[in-house]
Amino acid sequence: MEELTKGKGMRSFIRHLCFAAFGVSALIDMSNPFNPVNLIFGAVIGVLFGIVCRAFLSGIVGSMNGALKKEHGKKAVSYAVGKGMTYLVPFATMAALATFLLGWSVPGGFLSAGLMTAGVASSLEIDKLKGTTSIKNSIATSVVCGAFAAVWTIGIRFAGMVPPYIEGGIQLLGSLVGNPLQ
Numbered sequence: 001m002e003e004l005t006k007g008k009g010m011r012s013f014i015r016h017l018c019f020a021a022f023g024v025s026a027l028i029d030m031s032n033p034f035n036p037v038n039l040i041f042g043a044v045i046g047v048l049f050g051i052v053c054r055a056f057l058s059g060i061v062g063s064m065n066g067a068l069k070k071e072h073g074k075k076a077v078s079y080a081v082g083k084g085m086t087y088l089v090p091f092a093t094m095a096a097l098a099t100f101l102l103g104w105s106v107p108g109g110f111l112s113a114g115l116m117t118a119g120v121a122s123s124l125e126i127d128k129l130k131g132t133t134s135i136k137n138s139i140a141t142s143v144v145c146g147a148f149a150a151v152w153t154i155g156i157r158f159a160g161m162v163p164p165y166i167e168g169g170i171q172l173l174g175s176l177v178g179n180p181l182q
Helices: 008-027 036-064 066-072 074-100 108-130 135-159 162-177
Strands: none
Touching: 008 036, 008 074, 008 108, 008 135, 036 066, 036 074, 036 108, 036 135, 036 162, 066 074, 066 108, 074 108, 108 135
16 A cells, blocks of 8 residues: 555656646747747646546546455555556657657647557556456546547647737736836
8 A cells, every 4th residue: 555655746746747748839839939928828738637637537447446446445546547647758758859849839649649558557557456457447548538638639729829818918917007027
């Protein structure tokens, strides 16, 4: 049981960093790559998406593995999903490199591939804890991660429309207050 909580903070930090990288890569404006509004908004959207994705994945996997939760507690499912999510690292790294070094403007495929890999890795971690193999976990995590990849692909287009409005709001507030921002 002690092993299930070991390294939890680092896995959580890595997961948040990966989703922040996905968000920043998706919402970057190539004409102004270091625009703070796009960077901050992208990181926030990415982290929030990651939190929802992980919670949903944990809920589905947890509801399908009641015996595991009884034997090891709720932390077992959280551990397995958290450990599986660490497989996002190479995909987040490739998305960031493709965006900032190669100038790609649509690195969404990296998130899709990363989520699918993380989902299957989570199901394999569940199987390790149970001591048996089960195809139902792999199918369920693949369906959930595939759905979240589709939501990201569609939703990020709409999220990309928000930063200009934020910038406009900041400029409007600046002009009303006396423009202390410039």
